[in-house]
């Protein structure tokens with residue numbers, strides 16, 4: 001069991017400082033005008049969008065996010081996390097944590113946070129695609145021209161991934177895909193679907209493969225929206241009825257689906273570090289402002305020790321989770337955060353990042369609501385929305401219980 005790398009550095013590098021300076025300027029020059037346009041359209045905000053008749057994110061809000069992504073790609077800000085060999089930024093996990101923290105602290109809940117590729121963009125799993133698929137899917141994804149969805153979960157199978165029933169069988173050199181996925185972020189809008197399916201039943205962690213499926217291919221059907229407490233109209237179902245998938249759309253090798261799914265999931269887990277630090281400090285800044293300006297008995301509530309303790313608890317949680325994440329990300333940069341096979345010491349560290357951030361950020365968001373009083377409960381306020389986001393975080397990309405399983409496995413090995 002590793003307990004921290006002495007050689008590692010977690011200070012922001014020069015290229016991180018360059019990135020954040022350029023991202024800050026991009027927020028003012030490109031995102032502010034887009035947000036003003038969106039506000040004038042009267043279809044809600046990026047974090048509280050109006051929904052269409054099918055319960056999906058209003059198309060005008062979706063298009064504003066897409067425009068932010070295209071502009072970001074053009075400005076060279078969309079793909080710092082993608083390998084340099086694939087024309088991405090080649091940033092390490094420590095560097096990405098600093099980038100994510102900046103984007104979430106300064107982007108808040110606006111369009112700016114869509115300008116850093118998230119689940120709808122390029123990811124460590126799709127980096128393993130074939131040369132043919134690179135031109136067809138990866139490059140357009142990196143240019144912000146198309147979006148992706150990761151399709152792993154099914155209605156009756158979430159945590160228990162190896163029990164999934166979506167399957168693919170060979171037909172000549174092609175594959176025929178059948179099944180259904182549920183709880184998929186971006187199911188309604190994605191252009192390319194990263195589908196995990198059974199190709200060799202009974203082969204354990206070698207039983208699955210990952211396919212890139214054109215979302216408009218015959219046999220693909222976008223199902224109903226699944227309304228969650230996030231209320232963003234972005235979670236849905238997908239059905240696959242004898243969908244023909246060419247061999248070149250298999251990601252890496254047949255049988256690598258579980259490892260590829262884990263590299264996507266582990267990427268999401270590690271992104272918690274910067275996201276929770278960024279949003280955590282944003283909420284703390286807002287709480288400090290509120291505590292200084294809100295009066296009780298003729299004095300600011302910031303004078304009350306009860307309120308000071310809430311502020312101090314927020315600071316302690318953000319500081320501790322951020323520091324722990326940076327140390328773990330530095331260790332993971334040495335081990336390889338998404339290696340296939342993954343280094344045996346990596347899963348514990350990845351799960352530590354997720355569980356520490358999920359639980360600390362939930363307390364931070366709760367205290368932020370408390371300091372704002374009734375205003376913190378106002379539907380659509382940043383505190384109210386981030387409280388719902390914080391509650392959500394403990395489930396997707398592996399529940400907090402599953403993270404504890406992985407940590408314990410690492411300890412007891």
Ligand SMILES: Cc1cc2nc3c(=O)[nH]c(=O)nc-3n(C[C@H](O)[C@H](O)[C@H](O)COP(=O)(O)OP(=O)(O)OC[C@H]3O[C@@H](n4cnc5c(N)ncnc54)[C@H](O)[C@@H]3O)c2cc1C
Pocket residue numbers: 119149150151152153156157158159160182183184185186228230235392395396397398399400401402405
């Ligand atoms: C907003 C949202 C977005 C999502 N986006 C995506 C996406 O883009 N792509 C995708 O593929 N999936 C996505 N998911 C699905 C998500 O990954 C699953 O919901 C999650 O993995 C948990 O699975 P489950 O819901 O089936 O819960 P279950 O597996 O049914 O778990 C229920 C409870 O049992 C516990 N439990 C289950 N098994 C164990 C075990 N072995 N040990 C200990 N405890 C256990 C869990 O911790 C939990 O408390 C999304 C979900 C949500 C809510």
